[in-house]
Amino acid sequence: MTLMKKLLATAGVLGAAFVMAGHANAAKISISCGAVGQELALCQEGVDAWAKQTGNEVAVISTPNSTTERLALYQQILAAGSSDIDVFQIDVIWPGILGNHFIDLNEYMADEAKQHFEAIVTNNTFEDRLVAMPWYTDAGVLYYRKDLLEKYGESVPETWEQLTATAQKIQEGERKAGNDKMWGHVFQGRAYEGLTCNALEWVVSFNGGSVVEPNGDISINNDQAKKAIETASNWVGTISPEGVLGYAEEEARGVFQSGNSVFMRNWPYAWALANSADSPVKGKVGVAALPTGSTDGRSAAALGGWQLSVSKYSENPELAADLVKFLTSYEEQKRRAIKGSYNPTIADLYKDEEVLSANPFFGDLYETFTSAAPRPSTVTGSKYNQVSSEFWQAVHASLSGSQNADQAITGLERNLKRVKRSGW
Incomplete structure (x- = not known):
């Protein structure tokens, strides 16, 4: 049993769903996702779409809903240098705590990062490295x-x-x-x-x-x-x-x-x-x-939100970064906003008629989301x-x-x- 599986089993949260693309030479990577509300289902759907598009195989790992418990689990996995998780879903407050364990995503998506809220990109920059891409933002x-x-x-x-x-x-x-x-x-x-x-x-x-x-x-x-x-x-x-x-x-x-x-x-x-x-x-x-x-x-409103990071211990960092680029893209953030009310980190989506139709308060509370109080x-x-x-x-x-x-x-x-x- 791998380190990650032992830790997850100990925590009582072992749950991996494998997306099989059906290609003989498919690479295998994994991503950790939360399961609050529709989180896990929406993550699975996004991963399914990427796997089908690229012909690769992904394991979606369900981790504890409690941010406190999830951080403790991540710290154990990363401190051991484990390659069991390639892409980590991290809280907006964790780049400074976990940043040493993640690769610099500027090498893969510097241009894409410019589309996202500057404040969140700055938050996710640790020692001049973009250690996480914004996935969705939050405010109470x-x-x-x-x-x-x-x-x-x-x-x-x-x-x-x-x-x-x-x-x-x-x-x-x-x-x-x-x-x-x-x-x-x-x-x-x-x-x-x-x-x-x-x-x-x-x-x-x-x-x-x-x-x-x-x-x-x-x-x-x-x-x-x-x-x-x-x-x-x-x-x-x-x-x-x-x-x-x-x-x-x-x-x-x-x-x-x-x-x-x-x-x-x-x-x-x-x-x-x-x-x-x-x-x-x-x-x-x-x-x-x-x-x-x-x-x-x-x-x-407290500033919340989650990001996607690629472990520096990953055996497939380029592939993992490509998955992150897909999941944080305009179209994927739009799908998640319409289907699950997850706040985009791309400003242009707050002008999208379909997004605003599904979530009228996104427009009314735009300032709440862009000027939230950071921890x-x-x-x-x-x-x-x-x-x-x-x-x-x-x-x-x-x-x-x-x-x-x-x-x-x-x-x-x-x-x-x-x-x-x-x-x-």
Whole structure:
């Protein structure tokens, strides 16, 4: 059994689908893909098309949905110099952590890279090497039940205070009407990278800084940041279920899509699923920018998104790079946008009528996607995973009630200073 298969089996996520092109001399490569929502199916379809076109053979490897678990798995595979995975799907925050293990894609698609959002290409450039090509971008958005807002005479909330009040009003009304499962708001509250994204949005929207600033200063211990975390902590058990403390993206979507939440914070991928033929809320869902916190705050959406990288341990780097070029192309990004609501990284696609017809909010929220708040991964480099872990653990402690916001943030600052002592 190869190293990768041992690691995947240990993680309980061994799942490889082989695409056979039927050519005797077909080369064999592999790609790791996530499986949140329609991710795996869309990846498989794209790979199928490339395999048919080139006559090669590809294994699609399903990896953990949790970004935290996936990063740990990747680090083990890459640290061993394993050639088992040729193309890695990596998070927008990982180029600085994993970049040493990937080839320079400028050698294969420098011209194509110019079509993509410059900020993401810059993010994916590590030590002057393009270590990843943008595949799709992401930013947190607010989903809401259009029908329920209309029923109760409420408008889309512009502040978290308004969201809290509207969520409480509709939750109580719907429960009195017989739906005792109704909640006001669901989000990603599990102690993992997704909570870092949610909490960063809260903090930035309250004008509480970016946890660690671009110059390396630790800024999280301030009154506005504490107010942001306290606001969210007060949701748990009131407008959000206690179970939200264990929710990742799919758990939150499950509650909202079943018709049991007024609001939901999630990524754009949930749009296509919420409006699928068998969705109980099809046609009843709206999407808006996330609320602001304070009067001098702003709507803040955490920058997300995924990229494709080629392992420097690959035995077929040119072939792997060709697959990356195909999967990140205009036509393939257009297909994924229309079918799965995955945000393109090519600006011209936001003017495409078919893309906008399938995802009307792509045009309305264009600024949200192009000016999203980055996590402090660039400034903290290889220490980012520790920084994020300290952040989400502190926030989770406040959400769960084991500490108040002041205690959690004060302790977080102390821990971040300890991490910084060895440099970032």
